[in-house]
Amino acid sequence: MPSELIIEELRPNRAEVLRYLRLPEGATPPAELMAALDAAEAELLAAAEPRFVWRRFGLNRTAAGIELSESGVLLPGRDIAGLLRDAAGCLLLAATLGVAADNLIRRAETADMGRALLLDALASAAVENLCDQVQNWLTQKFAGDMLFLTDRFSPGYGDLPLAMQRPLCQLLDAGRQIGLTVSRSDLLLPRKSVTAVIGLCPSPQPHRTDKCAACPARDNCPYRQSGGCNQ
Amino acid sequence: MKTQAFERLLQKEFMILDGAMGTMLLARGLALGENPEVFAMQHPGVLRDIHRAYIEAGADVIYACTFGANRLKLSGTGHTPAEVISANVRLAREAAGESALTALDIGSLGELMEPAGTLSFEAAYDCFKEMLVAGEAAGADMAVLETFTSLYEMKAAVLAARENTKLPIICSLTFDKNNRTFNGDSVEAMACMLSSLGVDAIGINCSPGPKGILPIMRELARHTNLPLLVKANAGLPDPETKEYALKPAEFAAEMREFAALGVQMLGGCCGTTPAYIAALKKELADAHRAEREQINEAAVCSATQTVYLDAPQIVGERLNPTGKKMLQQALKEQNFDYLAAKALEQQQAGAAILDVNVGLPGLDEAQLMPQVVKAVQAASDLPLQIDSADPAAIEAGLRAVNGKAIVNSVNGKAEVLQSVLPLVKHYGAAVIGLTLDENGIPPTAEARLAIARRIMQAALAAGIPKADIYIDCLTLTVSAQQEQARETLEALRRVKQELGLKTALGVSNISFGLPNRGLINRTFLAMALEAGLDLAIINPNAPGMADTVAAFKVLNNQDASGAAYIAGQAAEEQPAPTPAASEQDPAARLTHAVMQGLKSEVQAAVTAVLAQEDEMSVINRLLIPALDEVGKRYEREEIYLPQLINAAAAAGAAFEIIKERIAAKGSGAAAKGKILMATVYGDIHDIGKNIVKVILANYGYQIVDLGRDVPAAKIVATAQAQNIKLIGLSALMTTTVASMQQTIAALRESGWDGEVFVGGAVLTPEYAAAIGADHYAKDAMQSVEIAKRVLG
Secondary structure (H helix, E strand, C coil): CCCCCCCCCCCCCHHHHHHHCCCCCCCCCCHHHHHHHHHHHHHHHHHCCCEEEEEEEEEEEECCEEEECCCCEEECCHHHHHHCCCCCEEEEEEEECCHHHHHHHHHHHHHCHHHHHHHHHHHHHHHHHHHHHHHHHHHHHHHCCCCEEEEEECCCCCCCCHHHHHHHHHHCCHHHHHCCEECCCCCEECCCEEEEEEEEECCCCCCCCCHHHHCCCHHHCHHHHCCCCCC | CHHHHHHHHHHCCCEEECCCCHHHHHHCCCCCCCCHHHHHHHCHHHHHHHHHHHHHHCCCEEECCCCCCCHHHHCCCCCCHHHHHHHHHHHHHHHHCCCCEEEEEEECCCCCECCCCCECHHHHHHHHHHHHHHHHHCCCCEEEEEEECCHHHHHHHHHHHHHHCCCCEEEEECCCCCCECCCCCEHHHHHHHHHHCCCCEEEEEECCHHHHHHHHHHHHHCCCCCCEEEEECCCCECCCCCCECCCHHHHHHHHHHHHHHCCCEEEECCCCCHHHHHHHHHHHCCCCCCCCCCCCCCEEEECCCEEECCCCEEEEEEECCCCCHHHHHHHHCCCHHHHHHHHHHHHHCCCCEEEECCCCCCCCHHHHHHHHHHHHHHHCCCCEEEECCCHHHHHHHHHHCCEECEEEEEECCHHHHHHHHHHHHHCCCEEEEECCECCECCCCHHHHHHHHHHHHHHHHHCCCCHHHEEEECCCCCCCCCCCHHHHHHHHHHHHHHHHCCEEEEECHHHHCCCCCHHHHHHHHHHHHHHHCCCEEEECCCCCCHHHHHHHHHHHCCCCHHHHHHHHHHHHHCCCCCCHHHHHCCHHHHHHHHHHHCCHHHHHHHHHHHHCCCCHHHHHHHHHHHHHHHHHHHHHCCCCCHHHHHHHHHHHHHHHHHHHHHHHHHCCCCCCCCEEEEEEECCCCCCHHHHHHHHHHHHCCCEEEECCCCECHHHHHHHHHHCCCCEEEEECCCHHHHHHHHHHHHHHHHCCCCCEEEEECCCCCHHHHHHCCCCEECCCHHHHHHHHHHHHC
């Protein structure tokens, strides 16, 4: 396998996009909507500048919690401790579609809110796909060392505070490496970006993360009620 | 003195800069993620060793360890920028002695600038000012602004340096693979903007190693006369180990290539050490810096688009309230969405530059201009032309511009030249000079040429390069002064030939008082282009105007193979309305078009309906019921959110036409009541709020949109000042719902008497009640119900 992953094309999951657009579970999307999504997807993929950076860390298990090696940064909370229970180390990952995607969506809002809505949903799914591509590649890469990856876990999920965005971005030098910044209220900018912790374990890992349990919208999500989101 | 020392270094064949600081600190005990500047301050011995090692390696300039010593990055460390900068600059000065100069090193602040981010130009300026003042006081010899990815942020830093210190200024950006920064800013725009902004050298640092930078530097060198700098990484980092690929000798050999481009300041960035700088010094010992060709381009730019005046360009004139009722109303209501939409329309119609004029009696032009400039820049990436007679408004506009702007305008009056030209120079703009003076507009080409010459001399004396002086020979109305059209064109021709200046002309004045004005305008435009017009200030949306410029470029051999013309014509072919639709009666057509979200069809249908019915009847009898029906279908899940939005946008197109007619009749606005909307402080996810806004606006409510990341105090002040009785707040994140609660509390405490509705992904009716909201809106349609209940 290549020593470096080249992201060729993002493939936003269409079912996920339709959920972001609030189509009810099982609804048949109108043909015009699918055609408009095709056009918006082409536009988004032309504008997006997917970038990512990752780094491997050792873990020190201290009385205060799990600490990332070389840095003293603590990963607080029960959820991340659960994720990393068997982990020998971890990977930090940051990925973004770049400012260009945000600009495309913002400018579309001025001209055509409907198009902006589609672009926004597509971009959310696209950055997830970017993370999936990176994670799949990392999975293969570490399989050679007999190491297995856990699911991704991001600040803001479960009890891992959103305030972890800043130290994680600092450890990855994400501003300089991929242009990813953190606002004073701990939100990622550009907006279509993700940071995540992934455990590196000596044994194969179940997909243990209950996405709904970790989601801030769990209490009133229409998809959770229908059981549609947690697939 | 300091400047002289820097000037002397510039006379050398090469000026050697030092290498990486962070790399060295990491090797000497800095932990990952730890603040390097504070670490360095606390380990002066380590810092001194590093500086000395670089000087011994041959550096003529060392960078003090101040890169990230700004108040944003230092917050939480317990140290101030002044404290850290003062200590680290003094230490560098000591280490340098007489052997090297010390640069105050200022990196990008690390937050994203507006409009993509939340950092305002003014806040960035304040951060940089604090650093620069401290650095100069501590004895720095120059200011290096490096690793920036935003030209807007760079402009804030450059102005902070020029307005508060006497330090020489060196600007360096970091580029990605596609010759653009992470922010999308281009190399050409960097050259165009910074070459005019009064800095001392520009260049590139960090980025993908010397080989990767070379083609970017070649592009930069083609568009600037400023001394050039390169501080490259030691190649590309290994994705896993983060080790850099190049060894010192390889690095030095690759860096030697820059001598052939005439680059004179060379050093190392990430991954380089004193060994790299020593190798670089040795490599350059027998190298020769190539002589650079002088550049003399006429160009303006935004951060992403550079417009060269080597072929005629269209300046969109429609952002000017004179004679435009809707625009006047939008400015009074600070409805910047309307202006942004007009900006975008002109861009799509072929404008290359946008004129911005906010002059309206009763409004504070200087206060409004920067707000409009920012709103237009958020929607469009075209360069701007700041159009005002008020020097304060011109200055406020020029400050807010992200790019190199044009000032429209000065004229031959001594007082105007004295007050405006220094602003043009200070902000690195180009300027349009009108050929009139204290005695009015002279009737002959000869006399206009004389005024043009006077303007040129005054501008040159103010330090403005000749390429940035454009002359407008003034279009007069041909129905009143028929002989003047030829004089204008003659003056234009002579300004071009005899003075060698670029020309501008507002075209549409020509046709006042004549039937079929478009025909006269197009014909006069073609004549002016043939006479040598460079900037056609026109309405690009008027039929045939942009086409005339496009056609002229083909005939004048300025559009290779007519490619742009052919592409433009292909894009303009509109599909004919379907026979079925055109057969229906106009009212049915309108309802159908709204419900299907067919914007262009709506525009045609509403015009037809308005021939038979008055405006209010169309709103109440057709549009609102159509929207209600769409809303019901959405509730029944027969249609989905994207279709709801499309229907609302289509109705919006109809409202636009109706409002224009009402405004033209002067019979007052059709608005039902005001609603303030904002995404709360700390939150930047505003698409939900914007969707609700579109829907509410189409039910006839006037929306005062304060945007995103809005402080509670601003919401309170606006609600009170404008006596707004309904406020909609949005927040996406759990963390920012707290900010929503604080905003509601602040509203209640202020004694404001009104109701609040809230929405956002993590909210529930119970949660909304708990934070003190009066209403919870599940979606956009519920917002309409709430608005109807509260405002009627």
